[in-house]
Each structure stands twice: as C-alpha cells, then as structure tokens.
Amino acid sequence: MTINQPTILVIDDEAQIRKFLRISLTAQGYRVQEGANGREGLAQAALGKPDLVVLDLGLPDLDGKDVLRELREWSQIPVLVLSVRASEGEKVLALDGGANDYVTKPFSIQEFLARVRVLLRQGAPGEQQVAHVASGPLVVDFAYRKVMLDGAEVGLTRKEYAVLAQLARHLGRVVTQQQLLKDIWGPTHVEDTHYLRVVVGHLRQKLGDDPANPRFIVTEAGVGYRLLEG
Structure with missing residues (x-):
C-alpha cells in the first residue's frame, strides 16, 4: 500500500x-x-x-x-x-x-x-473538496445539508438553506443579488429582489443576526450579500 x-x-x-x-x-x-x-x-x-x-x-x-x-x-x-x-x-x-x-x-x-x-x-490533483464551511459558530454542512449554530441544528426551508449555502461557498466575498436569484429561483427571476430580501430576513431571524450589527450576513447595499469569515 x-x-x-x-x-x-x-x-x-x-x-x-x-x-x-x-x-x-x-x-x-x-x-x-x-x-x-x-x-x-x-x-x-x-x-x-x-x-x-x-x-x-x-x-x-x-x-x-x-x-x-x-x-x-x-x-x-x-x-x-x-x-x-x-x-x-x-x-x-x-x-x-x-x-x-x-x-x-x-x-x-x-x-x-x-x-x-x-x-x-x-481528476484535478490536490483539488480541495470542501464538505463544510464555518463562519464563527455558524457551520454550513454541504454533505448533510445541515446548518449548525453553537452546536445546535437550525431548521431552514429549502430556499433559506440554498441562499446560505451559496453565500458559504463564496465565504468572505460578495454574491450579487442577480446571481443568487438566477441560481436559486431561476433566470426568469433576476429582477425579483423582494424574494431574496424576504428569505434573507428570515435567515437573519433564525440565526439571531442583527442587520445593523451583523455577525454573519452583511448587506452590500445595491449589490448583494456577503457571509463574514469567522
């Protein structure tokens, strides 16, 4: 061997x-x-x-x-x-x-x-396969499709998980509203920013995240959202 x-x-x-x-x-x-x-x-x-x-x-x-x-x-x-x-x-x-x-x-x-x-x-030698991403006490587990906060599982809807997972895949970087809408709702919904605002609002409530002083999800005004590196 x-x-x-x-x-x-x-x-x-x-x-x-x-x-x-x-x-x-x-x-x-x-x-x-x-x-x-x-x-x-x-x-x-x-x-x-x-x-x-x-x-x-x-x-x-x-x-x-x-x-x-x-x-x-x-x-x-x-x-x-x-x-x-x-x-x-x-x-x-x-x-x-x-x-x-x-x-x-x-x-x-x-x-x-x-x-x-x-x-x-x-196959790409040495390509890192990332099974989970952490932002401080928040962990997004892609393999099990679970989100943990301070060691406890957070119950999310499919859309809530999809938005958070997309932000986690680009940890520390801005993901535009249009990209999130296209990837999660489809190309015919890239102007439906209210869908995204509602889902992000619910996410923040479930994560106990204050938009005025965010621990996790930052709004980049007029552009998109960013998940903070922990």
Whole structure:
C-alpha cells in the first residue's frame, strides 16, 4: 500500500456488486470505500475524501441523480455512474447532472477499469473538496445539508438553506443579488429582489443576526450579500 494510492468510493445497494468491484479494484492497487445507500455514500464522500465515486442510480433511499446533485453542491470529484438504466434519456440526465461517465450493467470489468483510469487521470490533483464551511459558530454542512449554530441544528426551508449555502461557498466575498436569484429561483427571476430580501430576513431571524450589527450576513447595499469569515 502506498501513500498515493487512489481511493474509490462505490455507492451501490447490491452487496454482490460491491464485493465484485472491491476485489477487482483492490487487485489494481486502489483503496475502496463503500456505501450501501445514498445517504451513507454522501457521508463517505465527505469524510473519506475519495478520488473517484462509482454511483448506482437505483438506490433504496435516494435516486442516484439526487445523490449526484447533492454531491455537486460541494464537490467536483469525478463520478462514474454504473447502472442498469440503459436508455439514452437516463444517460443524458446523469451526464447533464454532473456525472463524468456512464457504464451500463452488465458490464465488462476491463472496460470499467479503463474508464476508471481515464477519470483518475482527468481528476484535478490536490483539488480541495470542501464538505463544510464555518463562519464563527455558524457551520454550513454541504454533505448533510445541515446548518449548525453553537452546536445546535437550525431548521431552514429549502430556499433559506440554498441562499446560505451559496453565500458559504463564496465565504468572505460578495454574491450579487442577480446571481443568487438566477441560481436559486431561476433566470426568469433576476429582477425579483423582494424574494431574496424576504428569505434573507428570515435567515437573519433564525440565526439571531442583527442587520445593523451583523455577525454573519452583511448587506452590500445595491449589490448583494456577503457571509463574514469567522
């Protein structure tokens, strides 16, 4: 075993497939991590910092495309989809959703290993995968989609979480109103700044953040918002 041995995370609910891939990948000198469902796989991706994810789409708790969407919120790790879904539409949805490659089951292990090698070569060496961001006592956990304040979880709506997560990804930098509206509400809502004001107002209430003397979210008048570095 070497220090630079690549780590591959296999997210698949079929124990036999995981065992087969573990044996095949280990024989090629890779370290293997496993997740039997979507949530377990996302946790492993955050904690184990693998170099490549092999993702099944038919998981018992989350559809694989939802796992991929959540993973892409905080990581650009290469993802190889391995699925029985062979339709062109499924492949297009997965690739458009952020997958780097797609292999259908049943599959040739030699072709699979070749695709793994290609994705590992294409991966960005040393690219930091940030699973969470802290602003003082406020922690945004992208992997689990949770927000903690002073060690206690803060209950947020989907839009509230989305706005805070976007600010956290650009910690210390201004994110414009138009960018937030486009990314979260869609390109047809870039002028609907009142949507954003309402959500930011609710966020501040839940975080106990005084806009006149902010600990977390700063308003850059006429421009956008910034999450303070803690």
